[in-house]
Amino acid sequence: MKKRCFVYIVAGALVVCCAVTANAWGPRVESAVVNTALHLISREENLPLTRLQEELRAGASLSPMAMEELFPDMAVDPLRAIENEMALLTAARGARIDAYFAWRLGALGRLVSRVTAPMATADPAVRGQYYRDAEPLADTGSLKPEPRRVLESMDRLKRTMEEANAGNDLITGEYQGGAGFRGTASARLAGDISRSVNAVADVWWTVITSGTVPGNISAAQLQRYVLSAYAYYVEKGNESEIEAADVNYRKLTEYTPDMSAKIGDMLYAAGMRERAVKEYEAAAAAAPERRDVVEKIANYHAEVAEEKLEKGMLEESMAGFEKALSVNMLHPTAEKRRLEVAALIQKRDEQMAQYQAQLKQAEDLRSLAEEEAAKNRFAEAVALLKQSEEAYKAVGDEFPSEAQRRTRGLREVQARTNELQQGLLTNTQAFSGAGFAPDLHALIAEHAAGLDQETLKTMVRLEYEAEIGRLSTQMQSTLSIE
Amino acid sequence: MATMIKCPFCGGLADAASDNCIHCGGPLKSRAVQPGAGKTAAVLCPACGAGVGPGDIVCVKCGTNLLTGQKIADEKQKEAKPGRFAFRRVLAYGAFALVVLAAAGALIALVIFLLRDSVGEARRIAASGNLTEAIEVLQVHLQKAPKDEEAQFLLGKICWQGQQYERAAEVFEAVARQGGMRERDALVLALLASERASKSENRPRLLSMMDTAIHQRYSSDAELIKVFALLRGVEGEYKGHRDTMQEALLTGANLAPALPGLSMVLDNALDVAEPTLDKALEAHPGDAGTSVVRAMAHLMRGRETEALPLLEAAADLPPELAGLVKLQAGLIYMRQGENGKALTLLTEGKKLLPEDTRMEFFHALCLQENKLLDEALISFERIANGKSAYAGSAALQMAIIFMEKGVLDRATAMARQAGESGLNTARQATIQGRIFALQNDVGQAEQAYRRAISMMADYPAARLELGLLLINRGSIDAGLQELEYYLELAKKDPQGMRANEIEVLVAQIRQTRQ
Numbered sequence: 001m002k003k004r005c006f007v008y009i010v011a012g013a014l015v016v017c018c019a020v021t022a023n024a025w026g027p028r029v030e031s032a033v034v035n036t037a038l039h040l041i042s043r044e045e046n047l048p049l050t051r052l053q054e055e056l057r058a059g060a061s062l063s064p065m066a067m068e069e070l071f072p073d074m075a076v077d078p079l080r081a082i083e084n085e086m087a088l089l090t091a092a093r094g095a096r097i098d099a100y101f102a103w104r105l106g107a108l109g110r111l112v113s114r115v116t117a118p119m120a121t122a123d124p125a126v127r128g129q130y131y132r133d134a135e136p137l138a139d140t141g142s143l144k145p146e147p148r149r150v151l152e153s154m155d156r157l158k159r160t161m162e163e164a165n166a167g168n169d170l171i172t173g174e175y176q177g178g179a180g181f182r183g184t185a186s187a188r189l190a191g192d193i194s195r196s197v198n199a200v201a202d203v204w205w206t207v208i209t210s211g212t213v214p215g216n217i218s219a220a221q222l223q224r225y226v227l228s229a230y231a232y233y234v235e236k237g238n239e240s241e242i243e244a245a246d247v248n249y250r251k252l253t254e255y256t257p258d259m260s261a262k263i264g265d266m267l268y269a270a271g272m273r274e275r276a277v278k279e280y281e282a283a284a285a286a287a288p289e290r291r292d293v294v295e296k297i298a299n300y301h302a303e304v305a306e307e308k309l310e311k312g313m314l315e316e317s318m319a320g321f322e323k324a325l326s327v328n329m330l331h332p333t334a335e336k337r338r339l340e341v342a343a344l345i346q347k348r349d350e351q352m353a354q355y356q357a358q359l360k361q362a363e364d365l366r367s368l369a370e371e372e373a374a375k376n377r378f379a380e381a382v383a384l385l386k387q388s389e390e391a392y393k394a395v396g397d398e399f400p401s402e403a404q405r406r407t408r409g410l411r412e413v414q415a416r417t418n419e420l421q422q423g424l425l426t427n428t429q430a431f432s433g434a435g436f437a438p439d440l441h442a443l444i445a446e447h448a449a450g451l452d453q454e455t456l457k458t459m460v461r462l463e464y465e466a467e468i469g470r471l472s473t474q475m476q477s478t479l480s481i482e
Numbered sequence: 483m484a485t486m487i488k489c490p491f492c493g494g495l496a497d498a499a500s501d502n503c504i505h506c507g508g509p510l511k512s513r514a515v516q517p518g519a520g521k522t523a524a525v526l527c528p529a530c531g532a533g534v535g536p537g538d539i540v541c542v543k544c545g546t547n548l549l550t551g552q553k554i555a556d557e558k559q560k561e562a563k564p565g566r567f568a569f570r571r572v573l574a575y576g577a578f579a580l581v582v583l584a585a586a587g588a589l590i591a592l593v594i595f596l597l598r599d600s601v602g603e604a605r606r607i608a609a610s611g612n613l614t615e616a617i618e619v620l621q622v623h624l625q626k627a628p629k630d631e632e633a634q635f636l637l638g639k640i641c642w643q644g645q646q647y648e649r650a651a652e653v654f655e656a657v658a659r660q661g662g663m664r665e666r667d668a669l670v671l672a673l674l675a676s677e678r679a680s681k682s683e684n685r686p687r688l689l690s691m692m693d694t695a696i697h698q699r700y701s702s703d704a705e706l707i708k709v710f711a712l713l714r715g716v717e718g719e720y721k722g723h724r725d726t727m728q729e730a731l732l733t734g735a736n737l738a739p740a741l742p743g744l745s746m747v748l749d750n751a752l753d754v755a756e757p758t759l760d761k762a763l764e765a766h767p768g769d770a771g772t773s774v775v776r777a778m779a780h781l782m783r784g785r786e787t788e789a790l791p792l793l794e795a796a797a798d799l800p801p802e803l804a805g806l807v808k809l810q811a812g813l814i815y816m817r818q819g820e821n822g823k824a825l826t827l828l829t830e831g832k833k834l835l836p837e838d839t840r841m842e843f844f845h846a847l848c849l850q851e852n853k854l855l856d857e858a859l860i861s862f863e864r865i866a867n868g869k870s871a872y873a874g875s876a877a878l879q880m881a882i883i884f885m886e887k888g889v890l891d892r893a894t895a896m897a898r899q900a901g902e903s904g905l906n907t908a909r910q911a912t913i914q915g916r917i918f919a920l921q922n923d924v925g926q927a928e929q930a931y932r933r934a935i936s937m938m939a940d941y942p943a944a945r946l947e948l949g950l951l952l953i954n955r956g957s958i959d960a961g962l963q964e965l966e967y968y969l970e971l972a973k974k975d976p977q978g979m980r981a982n983e984i985e986v987l988v989a990q991i992r993q994t995r996q
Contacts, residue, residue, distance in 0.1 A: 004912060020794060039641035071580055073638055100749065142649065275974050277962075290751050297765065328808070334662075376981075378985040379983040379984065379987040379990065380980070380982065380986065382986055382990060383895040383983065383986040384980060397745045421990055428950050428954060428987065429954065431917075431946065431950060431980060431983065431984055431987065432485070432916065432946070432947060432950055433943075434946060434983075434984070435912075435942040435943030435944070435945065435946035435968060435972075435979060436909075436912075436943045437975060437978035437979045437980075438942065438974065438975055438978065438979065439909060439943070440816065440817075440847075440851070441817055442909075443596040443875065444813050444816060444817060444844070447840060447843065447844070447871075447872065447875065448809070448810075448813050448840070448844070451806065451809065451810055451813070452778045452781045452810070453748075454806065455774065455778055455803065455806045455807065455810060456744060456747060456748055456778055457715075457716075457718075457774065458802060458806055459744055459747070459771060459774065459803060460712065460715035460716055460723070460744065460745075460748065460805055461716050461776065461801050462802065462803055463712055463715075463738060463741060464709075464715065465910060467708065467709050467712050468673070468674060468677050468709070471670055471673075471674055471705075471709065472674050472678075475667070475670060475671060475674060478639075478671070479639050479642050479671070480639075481605060481608045481609055481636070481639055481640060481643060482609055
C-alpha cells in the first residue's frame, strides 16, 4: 500500500512539475474544478452538459498557448476576457449547445477557475509551491455548493477573486514559517476549490441561461467564432457534426465569400474535398471575381481527374478535365491533360477492339478445334488449340472483362489440349490413307494423258469425215451409171 | 370372128377353118394320121414301120414327117439318084458352099464383134442391174484397151455401185494416175471409195497423188485443197496440215472457224494459235468447235480455270466429240475436288460414249469420290472383268472400296486381282499393306509397305503408312523418320495430304518423348 502511494506521489510530482503554471491551479485542480462544475450544473440545473463532457474537458485542458490564443486579454485583463467570452458564447449559443460551444465553455471554465484561484496576488515563489502542494489534494475535501447566480456583471467575479486572495498573507506566512501547506492552506483548500467551482458554474449558468443577446458582439466576432468552430469540427473529422454545425451556424451569421473560401480551405486540407468544393462554389457564386476560388475549384476537378486517370478511369478523368476547363478555361494543365486522356481513350479503345478480336479469333479457333476433334483429327485439333492459346495470350490485363475471358479461355484450352494430346497418340491410325490424296491426280494423269490431243485429233477426223460425206453426196451424180 | 380350135398335136389355138396348125403344121382336118385314132397308127412310122413315140413329128429312122408324110431323105436321095459321082460333086459343091458361107458368117461375126460398143453395152447391162456382167464386159474390153479412161471410169462407177469400194478405189486411182480429163473426179472418188473400203493404208499414196495434182493442176481448187488439208491432219502430218489449211483459207475454201487454229494447235504453234482462236471466237462467239480448241490450247498451257468455262459452253457437238469434252471437263472438276459437278459431266459423257472404257472408268472413279460406293463397285466390276488397260486399276479401286466398307476378304481378293491384271505398282502394294494392317497382320503389312517403297521410294502413301504402323508398334524413332520423309513429300500438296496435322503429330510425339 505504501509502495503504491509512493508511486502515485512520484507520478503526481512529475505531472505537477511539468504542467503546473506558476499563477493558477494546477491541471488536476483545474480539471477537478471544471468537472465538478459540470456535474454540479448538470445535476442541479438539469442541463444536459454531461453528454458534452468530453468536449468540455478538452476545452478545459487547452495548452497555455492555445489559451493565450483564445483569450488574448487573459494575462492583462482576465475579467474582461471572461466577460467578452461570455458575451460571445451567449450570442452564439443558439437553440442547441453543440460540441464546439461546450469546448469553448470548457476553456472559459478553466479561465474562470484560474482567475478564482487563491494566491493569485501572492509571492510567486510561495504561490507556485502552494499550487504544487494543492495539486495532489484536488479530489479531497467536500464541495460547498452554492445556489446558481446569473452574473449580471463582472463584480461578483471580482469579489470572488478578492475572497480567494483574502488568505494570501496568512498562507504565505505559514509557508515562510515552514509550516507549508499543512496549516491554513490545507484547511482552506476545500473552500477555495468550492469557490472556483461555484464561480465556473455561475459563469456557465449565466452563459447558458442568459436571455439577453449582448449587443457588443460584432458580426466579425461571430464569423470568427464560426470559423473557429469549423476548424474545431474539421480537426475532429466528423462530417455529421460539420453538417449539423453548418445548419446551425448559418442561422447564427451570414457566410461571406471569404468565410466560405476559408471553410473550403479547411475542409480541403482535411481531405473533405467534395464539401470543400461546395463551399468554394458558394464563394464563387457570391463573388465571381474571386479568381483564387475559381482556380481552387478547377484545381479540384483537375486533381480528381488525375486521380481517376491513375486508377485507369479514363472517361471519368476526361470528364474531370473537361469540368476543370469549364470552370477555368485558363487552367494551366487541364487542356493538355484532356488531350492526353483523349489519346489514351482512343488507344485504349483500339487496344480493347484488338483484344476482343483476339478473343473472338481464339474462340473461333477453339470451335474449329472441336470440329476437328469430333472427326478424330486430334493433331489438327491440338494445332488449332495451340493457335487459340496464342491468341488468348495476346490479350493483356488492361481490361478486366477481357482479361477474365482470356484467363478462363486459356484454362479451358490448356485442359482440352492435354485431353487431345492423350487422344492423339492412341489415334495415329486416323491419318492412315492421307497419303493417297495425290493418287487421284496421278490416276487421272495416267489414264487421261493426251486427252487434249485426242480431242483435237478427233475434231480433225470428224471434220474430215464430214467433208468425205459431203463429197460423197456431191459426187452422186458423177457416180450415176445412166 | 373365126372359130378357134385346139391343135390335137401341139395344143396351140388355131383357126378351125385352116387345114394345118399354124404352130406345128399338124392337120386340123381329116388326115391319114389322126392323133388318137388308134395306138398302132401312132406307134409305127407309116414309111418305114419303125416305132415312133406318140407325140413324135419326124421319124428318127427314116426322116419322114409323120404329120405331112413327106420324107426329107427321099428328096436328098432323089437328087443323088443320077449317080454316085454326081452325088459326090454335088456334095463337094455343097461343102464348098457351106465353107464359104461359114467363112462369110465368121467374117461378119468378126466385123460385128470388132465394131460393137462394149462400154455402152456394159453401161446398158449395168443399167439393167447386171453389174457382174457389165464388169466382165468392161474387163474384157479393157484387156484390149487398157488405157480406155472412160471404160475404166465406168468400171470404177460400176464397182462403186456394186459396193466393191476397194476395187473402185483402185480403178479410180488408176484413172487419176492417167491424168486425163477425169483426173480430178477420179482422185476424189478414189479417196471416197478408199474411205468407204476403210483402207486407211491407201491414204499416204492418195495424199502423194493429191499433193502432186494440186500443185501441178489444181492449185486453186479450194474443195480439193480442203479435203487434202484435212486428210493430212487425219494422217498426223500436222505441219503439212497447218500449211495446207492456210492454202485452203487463201483459196476461199469453206472452212469451219476452228480449223485454222486447230491446225496450229496440233502443230504445237500455240503462240500463233491462241490469237487466231481468240479472233475466231470473237467473230463466231457461239462456235462450239472453236471453244473446244481454245480450251485445249489453254489446257496445253496448264490453264484449267480458263479452259473450263469454254468446255462447258461448247454445245451442239457431235456425240463423240461432246463425250470427250465432257470427260475433259469432268476430269478438271475432279482435279479441283468438285466431284459433284464432275459426276454430272461424266454421266453425260458416258451416255455419249457408251463403249469407251476409259469414260466408264473415270465415271466409276467419280462415283467413288462422291461416296456412291455401291454404284462405283458395279461399274468397276464390269471393267475389272474385262481385258482393257483399265482392268487392273478398276480392281484396285474395288479393293479400296471394299476396304472402306470393311469387307476385307473381298478387298484382299481384288487387290490380288489387280496384281494379276498386271498392276504391280507401289500403290497396289501399299493398298495391300493397308488391308493387311486392318486385318491386324502387321508383319505382312510392313512387308507390303516396304515392297512399295522398293518400287517407288518417293511414294508418299507407303512412307506414311509405314511410319504410322511403326509408331503403333512402338518403333517410335523409325516411325518418326518415315513420317518426316512423308512430310518432305507432302510439300507438293500439304492440305490434301494433311501435312500440317501430321507435322503436329510428329512434334507432339517428340514432345511426349521428351
